[in-house]
Amino acid sequence: MRMDTVIMGGGLSGLACGISLAKRGKRVAIVASGQSTLLFNGGSMELLGHVNGKAVTNPLEAIATLPESHPYSKIGADRIASLAERIKLLFSDSGIEMTGSADANHWRVTPMGVAKPAWLTLNDHLRIDDLNNLPAKRLALMCIRGYFDQPNAMLAQGLRDLGFEVDMIEFTTDDITALRRSPSEMRATSLAKHLVSNNALRRLADQVNSLAGDTDMVLLPSVFGQSDSSDYQALQAMAKKPVRLVSTLPPSVAGMRMMTQLRHYFRMLGGTYLMGDTAVSGTFEGDRLTSITTAKLADMPLKADNFVLATGSFISRGLRADYERVYEPVLGVDVDADADREQWTHFGVLQPQAYFGYGVATDGNLHCLKQGKPIQNLYAIGSVLSGHDAIKMGDGTGVSLMTAIAAADHIRESK
Amino acid sequence: MATNDIYKKEYDVIIVGGGATGAGTARDCALRGLSVLLVERNDYSTGATGRNHGLMHSGARYAVTDSESASECISENMILRRIARHCVEETDGLFITLPEDDLGYQQTFVEACQRAGIRADILDPEEARRIEPAVNPDLIGAVRVPDASIDPFRLTVANLLDARMHGAETLNYHEVEGLIINQNRVEGVKLFNKLNGEHIEVRGRIVVNAAGIWGQRIAQSAGVNIQMFPARGALLIFGHRVNQMVINRCRKPANADILVPDDTVCVIGTTSDRIPIETVDDMRVTREEVDVLLKEGVKIAPSLATTRIIRAYAGVRPLVASDDDPTGRSISRGIVCLDHAKRDGLEGFVTITGGKMMTYRLMGEVATNAVCAKLGNTAPCVTATQPLPGSEEGAPSQSDLTKRYSFGQRAAIGRHGSLAARIEKDNDIDNALVCECEGVTVGEIKYAVHQLHVHNLVNLRRRTRVGMGTCQGKLCSCRAASLMGEFRNDVKGAQEDLAAFLDERWKGMRPVAWGDTLREAQLTAFIYEGLCGLDMAVNTEGKEDVQ
Numbered sequence: 001m002r003m004d005t006v007i008m009g010g011g012l013s014g015l016a017c018g019i020s021l022a023k024r025g026k027r028v029a030i031v032a033s034g035q036s037t038l039l040f041n042g043g044s045m046e047l048l049g050h051v052n053g054k055a056v057t058n059p060l061e062a063i064a065t066l067p068e069s070h071p072y073s074k075i076g077a078d079r080i081a082s083l084a085e086r087i088k089l090l091f092s093d094s095g096i097e098m099t100g101s102a103d104a105n106h107w108r109v110t111p112m113g114v115a116k117p118a119w120l121t122l123n124d125h126l127r128i129d130d131l132n133n134l135p136a137k138r139l140a141l142m143c144i145r146g147y148f149d150q151p152n153a154m155l156a157q158g159l160r161d162l163g164f165e166v167d168m169i170e171f172t173t174d175d176i177t178a179l180r181r182s183p184s185e186m187r188a189t190s191l192a193k194h195l196v197s198n199n200a201l202r203r204l205a206d207q208v209n210s211l212a213g214d215t216d217m218v219l220l221p222s223v224f225g226q227s228d229s230s231d232y233q234a235l236q237a238m239a240k241k242p243v244r245l246v247s248t249l250p251p252s253v254a255g256m257r258m259m260t261q262l263r264h265y266f267r268m269l270g271g272t273y274l275m276g277d278t279a280v281s282g283t284f285e286g287d288r289l290t291s292i293t294t295a296k297l298a299d300m301p302l303k304a305d306n307f308v309l310a311t312g313s314f315i316s317r318g319l320r321a322d323y324e325r326v327y328e329p330v331l332g333v334d335v336d337a338d339a340d341r342e343q344w345t346h347f348g349v350l351q352p353q354a355y356f357g358y359g360v361a362t363d364g365n366l367h368c369l370k371q372g373k374p375i376q377n378l379y380a381i382g383s384v385l386s387g388h389d390a391i392k393m394g395d396g397t398g399v400s401l402m403t404a405i406a407a408a409d410h411i412r413e414s415k
Numbered sequence: 416m417a418t419n420d421i422y423k424k425e426y427d428v429i430i431v432g433g434g435a436t437g438a439g440t441a442r443d444c445a446l447r448g449l450s451v452l453l454v455e456r457n458d459y460s461t462g463a464t465g466r467n468h469g470l471m472h473s474g475a476r477y478a479v480t481d482s483e484s485a486s487e488c489i490s491e492n493m494i495l496r497r498i499a500r501h502c503v504e505e506t507d508g509l510f511i512t513l514p515e516d517d518l519g520y521q522q523t524f525v526e527a528c529q530r531a532g533i534r535a536d537i538l539d540p541e542e543a544r545r546i547e548p549a550v551n552p553d554l555i556g557a558v559r560v561p562d563a564s565i566d567p568f569r570l571t572v573a574n575l576l577d578a579r580m581h582g583a584e585t586l587n588y589h590e591v592e593g594l595i596i597n598q599n600r601v602e603g604v605k606l607f608n609k610l611n612g613e614h615i616e617v618r619g620r621i622v623v624n625a626a627g628i629w630g631q632r633i634a635q636s637a638g639v640n641i642q643m644f645p646a647r648g649a650l651l652i653f654g655h656r657v658n659q660m661v662i663n664r665c666r667k668p669a670n671a672d673i674l675v676p677d678d679t680v681c682v683i684g685t686t687s688d689r690i691p692i693e694t695v696d697d698m699r700v701t702r703e704e705v706d707v708l709l710k711e712g713v714k715i716a717p718s719l720a721t722t723r724i725i726r727a728y729a730g731v732r733p734l735v736a737s738d739d740d741p742t743g744r745s746i747s748r749g750i751v752c753l754d755h756a757k758r759d760g761l762e763g764f765v766t767i768t769g770g771k772m773m774t775y776r777l778m779g780e781v782a783t784n785a786v787c788a789k790l791g792n793t794a795p796c797v798t799a800t801q802p803l804p805g806s807e808e809g810a811p812s813q814s815d816l817t818k819r820y821s822f823g824q825r826a827a828i829g830r831h832g833s834l835a836a837r838i839e840k841d842n843d844i845d846n847a848l849v850c851e852c853e854g855v856t857v858g859e860i861k862y863a864v865h866q867l868h869v870h871n872l873v874n875l876r877r878r879t880r881v882g883m884g885t886c887q888g889k890l891c892s893c894r895a896a897s898l899m900g901e902f903r904n905d906v907k908g909a910q911e912d913l914a915a916f917l918d919e920r921w922k923g924m925r926p927v928a929w930g931d932t933l934r935e936a937q938l939t940a941f942i943y944e945g946l947c948g949l950d951m952a953v954n955t956e957g958k959e960d961v962q
Binding site: 037040041042110111112113114115116145146148149151152153154156157158177180181186247249250252313314315317320321322323341342344345346347348349350353355356390391392394396 | 699702709843844847849857890893894896897898900901906907909910914917918920921922925928929930933934936937938939940941942944945946947948949950951952953
């Protein structure tokens with residue numbers, strides 16, 4: 001099988017890169033395990049949330065001050081604004097409706113009621129543009145009876161701390177009660193699977209309408225619409241008050257929805273998405289990668305002019321650590337990591353952990369290095385990259401998207 | 416009884432220490448009709464009781480070097496199978512000889528076992544490989560003994576519950592700041608309530624010091640010197656149960672030579688290092704300890720090399736110094752009961768120490784005998800024959816369980832025995848699962864919060880195993896924290912508690928943070944920090960070293 005570009009990894013960065021290339025007529029294949037950290041998404045994309053523990057108000061300005069090793073610096077801080085516009089377009093072309101801007105963070109509300117800086121937030125999710133000017137005064141926090149993946153009491157307290165008045169209202173519908181008979185069925189994705197028919201949504205809207213009282217806005221857990229926002233829209237059409245969703249503990253329905261929409265758009269553009277497969281090795285000739293093999297296509301190496309490594313961090317097995325070292329398991333390319341195991345982590349679970357900054361080493365054009373030498377047709381993007389702590393900086397999804405588009409540009413310019 | 420009323424009463428006996436020994440003593444005293452208060456500075460079973468293999472020794476390990484301990488072990492082993500069967504899994508154990516060991520030791524070992532009354536059957540290596548496929552296939556000899564696996568948390572709670580059913584009062588998070596001494600007589604304890612910061616004095620006719628390694632400090636506060644010999648042991652828990660039987664090395668006791676199956680996991684240990692008494696509260700496992708445990712562990716069961724390690728932990732054996740052996744292993748682990756009236760001229764004060772988790776009941780009996788002698792109580796000890804709550808006649812059998820109950824109910828019955836009947840299960844919400852790995856329901860959490868002295872998630876984990884399964888509390892800890900925040904009407908406290916719980920888990924994971932354990936850690940960070948912003952909800956300043 002011969003492709004223009006083969007992308008290893010079908011998460012956010014792999015899909016964004018694939019879409020960007022396919023849109024320009026390239027033959028692109030994505031090898032995707034099917035897992036993605038979008039399952040832990042809170043309904044938003046984050047460009048840069050924190051620097052040195054302080055919340056960022058203007059990401060573009062803050063990005064200009066980041067160290068050279070940060071992936072944004074490799075792309076060029078001056079390019080971020082224009083890439084941000086292209087990414088917004090990519091989302092809207094995929095049918096994902098989000099709002100936000102790269103020069104002014106807004107706030108998303110987490111399942112525990114914490115306001116976190118965000119760049120783009122899904123239009124059906126609760127978004128606060130200005131903490132001094134809340135989008136509603138009094139909220140109806142609708143809590144599904146027996147659903148424990150939204151920590152209701154914490155969420156209510158957090159919202160009150162932000163200045164909202166909150167009515168906590170427990171409710172259920174016949175559909176949800178039926179689901180609850182199996183004790184493990186009360187997860188966001190199974191709720192989303194069952195709350196699809198017009199009747200089920202009607203019964204839910206009736207409950208909301210009768211219980212929401214004098215409130216200005218209704219909050220529901222984000223358990224609507226695994227493939228698009230139509231279930232939410234149907235619900236909103238029947239509800240008498242504005243309805244906003246709040247993200248839940250994993251699995252994230254919003255994240256699955258975004259995955260589905262990006263994947264669908266990529267395929268529409270003619271891309272090949274090899275679902276349920278993973279890259280296992282590569283063949284190098286000089287400073288080029290000539291082919292890769294995958295777990296399922298062991299006898300049929302995938303050849304391409306360019307390759308993209310988008311396999312993610314430890315969590316996605318794009319990076320591995322054993323007793324002695326940190327390494328990149330597919331191609332054996334160079335990583336930036338401490339040699340001494342003692343340095344990888346620190347006591348204090350909420351303290352910064354060094355391993356979050358580990359990842360694949362790249363040159364200024366995102367080329368992977370092997371034994372110190374750049375591989376001319378191999379790019380690394382997304383969470384597999386070194387040079388930033390996605391957890392403490394709140395830049396994980398931003399780095400995935402920015403490096404994806406930047407690598408796609410390099411690939412288009414390479415010939 | 417309300418806590419304030421507990422303070423006002425005067426007791427026959429106040430027991431200091433909520434480990435297995437203190438709990439066993441409290442039960443024995445209560446069963447003999449004494450009025451009892453037990454106080455524990457942290458949670459129950461947080462000291463050496465909760466930081467060992469979970470091994471119910473047959474005594475074979477001590478047969479060659481310490482025949483007294485060996486006899487005590489086999490006799491207690493047989494007793495616990497009867498009175499605590501809901502805490503015991505009858506696995507049997509192997510003592511294996513590897514090519515690097517001296518096969519001649521096997522004969523010495525078997526003869527010593529027989530002298531101590533421990534059944535010890537020599538198996539040929541082929542038979543050993545057949546009955547325990549995880550064993551190192553290179554073994555050249557094997558002996559089968561009646562070792563077993565025991566849950567020390569459940570055992571301690573069962574003893575405490577029975578003590579309470581017989582009138583005893585128990586207080587966790589109450590630290591002894593000093594003893595009330597009048598002339599040459601101890602008349603009670605000065606307590607600090609760690610939950611609300613109150614200082615209280617409670618009176619009792621006898622105070623029993625059952626505080627394990629921390630007993631040295633309690634004695635010191637009364638001007639009595641007991642020279643403790645802290646010997647630290649580190650252990651590793653593996654992510655699934657590799658072995659079905661306990662596997663020991665058939666040689667003189669050494670580092671990392673016991674692998675014990677516990678519920679769904681298995682545990683290798685221990686190291687043994689003499690440590691200064693000042694460091695007994697620092698339970699961090701070092702890189703060197705991990706390296707030794709792994710190197711020796713794979714010799715017992717080679718598949719451990721590729722099995723995920725869930726966490727590392729360490730405990731301190733409360734030995735009483737009797738000679739100057741630097742390894743701490745030739746010391747008799749026999750029971751030491753000190754009547755300080757005879758020893759130091761201080762009336763009303765008894766120390767029970769030495770021994771081991773395995774002999775906790777006997778230690779309780781010995782201590783209670785000393786107390787009763789002082790009080791002129793002549794009631795006989797019945798703890799060797801009377802089953803613990805959860806193990807009474809008529810408790811449901813395993814096959815009953817699978818037929819009649821849901822997964823969550825079965826798991827709860829496994830944990831609480833016949834007491835599981837007290838768990839609310841009347842409606843679908845009570846039956847809803849909070850922890851899928853361990854089958855913990857909303858009803859069980861309510862039961863634990865209201866009846867098992869649960870103040871935080873770490874307590875809850877010890878009572879119910881919530882967050883102890885393969886996912887190590889990834890989602891269930893948040894669900895449980897939120898529910899507890901609601902039951903207790905304290906949301907901020909629940910978030911702080913959740914952070915402390917995750918920190919406690921991390922302390923055990925960090926020494927073994929590579930492979931899938933590092934992956935799990937990153938996953939936890941993605942969920943609790945990235946998605947939820949827990950690090951922003953709680954104050955993390957200066958918390959790096961919080962215990």
